[in-house]
Each structure stands twice: as C-alpha cells, then as structure tokens.
Amino acid sequence: MNRFIEILLCLCALVFAFPFFVFAALLTLLTLGRPVFFTQTRAGKGGTVFILAKLRTMSDARDAGGNLLPDERRVSTSGIWLRRLRLDEFPQLLSILRGEMALVGPRPLKPETVAQFGADGVRRGAVRPGLTGWAQVSGNTSLSNEEKLRLDLWYIAHRSAALDLQIIFETIGVALFGEHKNASRLDAASSWKGLDNGADNKQVSA
Secondary structure, eight states: OOHHHHHHHHHHHHHHHHHHHHHHHHHHHHHHOSOOEEEEEEEOGGGOEEEEEEEOOBOOOBOTTSOBOOHHHHBOHHHHHHHHTTGGGTTHHHHHHTTSSEEESSOOOOHHHHHHTTHHHHHHTTSOOEEEOTTTTTTGGGSOHHHHHHHHHHHHHHOOHHHHHHHHHHHHHHHHHOOOOOHHHHHHHHHSTTOOSOOOSSOOOO
16 A cells, blocks of 8 residues: 555544544543553564554453463453454554554564564565454454464465555454454465465464
C-alpha cells in the first residue's frame, strides 16, 4: 500500500476511533487497574526490534506457586470484547505513523519466536508487521502456528494495494461478526511452494 494512503487511513482511524479508545482505556483501568498498557519487544522489518503497545486485557493472577495462570484464565470479560473489537490494538496506530508497523502485514511476533522459524522467519520479516493481516482475517485464533506462517508467506508473495484494502474491510467484518477459518485460503497457502520450513508448535502471542 502506498505510504501516503496508509498514513491517511491511519489518521482517519485515529480520529474516528479515539472516543472508543478513551472508553476502552477507562474500562481497562476500572477492571484491571494499572498499568493500562501492555508493552513488549517485537520484531519488525528486517528483524529490527521495537516496542509494541496494547491496552491490557489480562490480569497478573498467579497460582499458589507464584506462576502466572494460563492466558484463558487471566483474560478479563472486558478484555474479551476489547480483543474482539480490536480496540486493544489502538496504540499501534502510532507505531504505523512512526513507520515501525504497517496497516496490513504479518502480525509482529517476539524476536525469539521469529528466530524459531529459521529461513521462513527471515522471509516473514521482509515487510513491516501489520495491525491486521491475511492470517487474521482467515481464522486467526483458530489457526495453528504453521497455518499462520503459511498464510503470512503467501501474503508477502502476493501482496498488493487491492489485497491490503480487502484485508482492511474484512478486518471490520471479523470485528463485527467474529472469526471464521477459511479452508480455501489455507489450501491455497499450503499448496503454494514458497514455504521452506514449517513452524513449530510453540505458543505464538500476537
């Protein structure tokens, strides 16, 4: 996508979504307390690291041994809806304006996770990570790590402005109507010969 158009769309999103973000931030503060934001180092284009920010959607609840409880037990009720509506991702619009991220691209992962992908991780990092991506509108949480990787690499090889706009519109649909695994896209990505190494089965947090 043309950088000027990307910035323009990003600014429009900032203006339109800002009141909803303020409400979401207050809701996070009331339900989870401080800090309101969750920050973590992620890998950007070419492996360059940057700090990704989200609204916090999980508590720090721990078991008797002091270990964090599983994610599904720590996500707040408000956090479930913030994730569903993608409002927790709002701070990443600033990363897009800074050029660290794009509106559309593979979701930014931890540097160590990208390293586990080997040569495919390098290829995945050939573009800026995105606020949304082909894998996110093709099943997202219902997909395995390997399926997400195949979809990401397929996207990189076939990306275009038209495909990016399609993904943006589909992201709105996903936020409104929920996620659905797209078998035909998975078949196309799996039959495509551009994948060198399979992803492992370790948990990927995006």
